[in-house]
Amino acid sequence: MKKLLAILLAAVMLLSSCGVSERNPAEQGGSDSSTEQGGIETSKNEPVTEDKSDEQQSDAPSGETSSSDTSEDDDNYEDYILPSGDGFSADEFEFRYDINGYLITPYRELECALSYEEVCEMYPDKTVLTWLVSFVDNTYTTMRTKEINDYLVSLGKDYVVCFEAYIDNKYRDPYYVIIQDRIDKGEKFDIIFDFSDHLGQSGLTIPLDEYINSTDAGQKLLELMPENYWRACTNNDGIYGLGNPSDVITYTLVCYYNAELVDKYGYDINKSPLEQLDILREIDENEDDTCTVYGSRPIQYTAPYTNDRNIENPLYWDKDTHEAKLALDNQKYLDSVYTIAKLDSEGYLTPSTFNLFDDSFFLYYTQGVALGFWNGVTLNDDGTYTVSNVAKEPVTCYMTMPNGPMAINNPWYANGVAAASEHKDEAFDLLATAYTDATLNNLLVYGLEGVDYNITENGTADTGDYSVMLYANHLIGIPPAGTNGQGFADYIRNILETAPCEDDIEFIPNILDYQEVVSDASSVMYDFADALSHGAATREEFDAIVAEYKEKILQTGIQDAIDGINAQYAEWKEQQNE
Structure with a gap:
């Protein structure tokens, strides 16, 4: 799950x-x-x-x-x-x-996508590759199939590509099961997009290490991407897929504080909001058209609140002890969700399920993601941040990451060469070219310049429709709308090269044998988050809720999954030491 x-x-x-x-x-x-x-x-x-x-x-x-x-x-x-x-x-x-x-x-319905048969007819002398994608990215592209293929032809490639979706809304199976069912029926695919851990562990894709090390396209890719990228994309014994490089930077809790109000009221941004409820009360009473706290109500997994690797909803990876553990044993997660639940109980929280129509805010308490410069957040010369798309007016902010800095993580999604492909060499070449050729990457991500998007004064694409998760390489492509322009690539590269990277980042737990129990435990985590959605008046009340749902999670048999994952790690570590 x-x-x-x-x-x-x-x-x-x-x-x-x-x-x-x-x-x-x-x-x-x-x-x-x-x-x-x-x-x-x-x-x-x-x-x-x-x-x-x-x-x-x-x-x-x-x-x-x-x-x-x-x-x-x-x-x-x-x-x-x-x-x-x-x-x-x-x-x-x-x-x-x-x-x-x-x-x-x-x-919207796609208007520009071409079928396999249409691509074969348009390029009769070319090998037609099938790139299997899902619509998890909620995006616009893969529409410009003709323009993409014309560009591949201009590069002298002996192949072209068509794109095919693999998610039918009637399915209730995990994605890798859907894909395998289609392969078992004789369908052929060349590149597959899925969760990165599923690609290799389910046998859908092949290791790319030899291609990366022995081909010209692979060498170009190897030189472009920082070392931490390759470590993050390794799935135990090999690299089974390539992910968006900005997707290998982990989440962490991010707090944006209105700088003017911090200075005005003497608020200490390095202390918990719960230690300064009196100041929040004063702000709430005195500042008209200002949201006191804006953020999501508690959610059911650790990743957005911490820089720990999230295995599944009920589990996380403890990088200090090298163990899989229950999310409800993660103290950073518990402190974070209690904070937001308490602020909700006090009446200071405006849930981010609602548009914020206030002119300003005091605290934006967000389950943060890596891309601090993404959409409406820019770093100023004095070290403050301008948050421009939360309140009606841009807000100059101080920023803190109370649960630790952004760190290197395994990509959630990746594209890999299908094990069932009859054109593996060409498929890898296409995949590598997509991540190293800026023109091709922009066609895949944004579409056609002048038709689907234009370039703004600061060099970003002026569109809200783009395909980031599927294809983007922000080290080479046009910076997305809302970023700080051409400095965005340097920002991403700097994080990839300097962010903390745990020793055993290459170990990826295989939970395919524990899907049922993980699913049951995940449902309990949903219920836990829902129980907090109405707030928590005291820490004692909160701790009682945690104890109740921890017992329920353990009753699902999740300990078997924990023991199994930790046994996998012990075996993997032993192999690394041989």
Whole structure:
């Protein structure tokens, strides 16, 4: 079972216009986290198909299952606020559902995608590769198939590509099961996009190490990407997929404090808000048109609050003891969700499931993501940050990361060469070229310049529709809208080269044998987060809730998964020492 996240990246982004790129709740049975995507809001109990967290409006192929094919009640539509403005027509959108029947973000039909047969007809002398993608990225591209292929031809490639979606809304199986079912029926794919740990552990893709080390395209890729990127993409014994380099930077809790009000009231940003409730009360009473605290209510997994590796909702990886442990034993996570629950009980929290219409805010308490410069957050010369898309007016802020800095993490998603491919050499060459050729990467991510997007004065793409999680390499591509322009690539590279990277980052737990018990335990974590959604008046009340749900989680048999994962680590470590 996988958490969203991602988004978002890609995943899963930092602020409400992008959302957090987290793992897909479609394989978890839903999510209690709120997701805001480019003006489209979802209610707390209605997850979208995208991460650990994630992004923008997604596209669907014609013929995709429509909402009328599901049993979900149409009354849920009222929970959505559609975007508005020049050029937008609500008729372009239709409501759809993820593989668990939950409403997902409305998306437009693809207009530019070409089928395999059409690509074969257009390029009869070329090998046609199939790139299998899902719509977890809620994005626009892979539409410009012709332009992408014309560019590949201009490079002298002997192959072209078509894109195919593998998620049918009627499915209720994990993605790797869906893909394997199609392979078992004789379908052929060349590149597969999925959760990075699934790619190798389910046997869907092959190790890329030999290609990376022995081909010209691989060498170019090897020279471009920092060492920590390769460590993060390693799945125990090899590299089974390539992820977005900005997606290998982990989440951590980020707090943005209104600098003017901090100075005015003498607030200490290095202390917990719970130690300064008297100041928050004063701000709440005195500052009109100012939100005291803005942020999501408690959510059910550790990754957005800490820089620990999240295994699955109920588990995390303790990098100090090198063990899988219960999320409800993670003290940083518990302190963080108690803080937000207590602030909610005190009446200071405006949940981020709602648009913030106040002119300003005092504290933006966010389950942070790596990309601090993403969408509306820029670093100023004096070390403060300007947060421009949370309140009505830009807010100059001090920023803290109370639970530790951003660190290197395994990518949530990756693209790998399919084990079933009959054109593995060409597939790797395409994959490597997509991550090293800026023109191709921009075509994949944004589409066609002058048609799908334009370049702004600071060098960013002026579009809200782009495919970050699937294809983006921010070290070479056009910086996304809302970033600080050409400095964004240097920002990402600096983090990749300097962020902490744990010793055993290459160890990836295989939870495929524990899917059922992890699913059951994940459901309990959802209930735990829901129990906190109404606040917690005292620490004693909170601790009692934690104890209750910890007992329920243990009753699912999750200890077997913990013991199994820790046994996997011991075996892997022994092999490393041989």
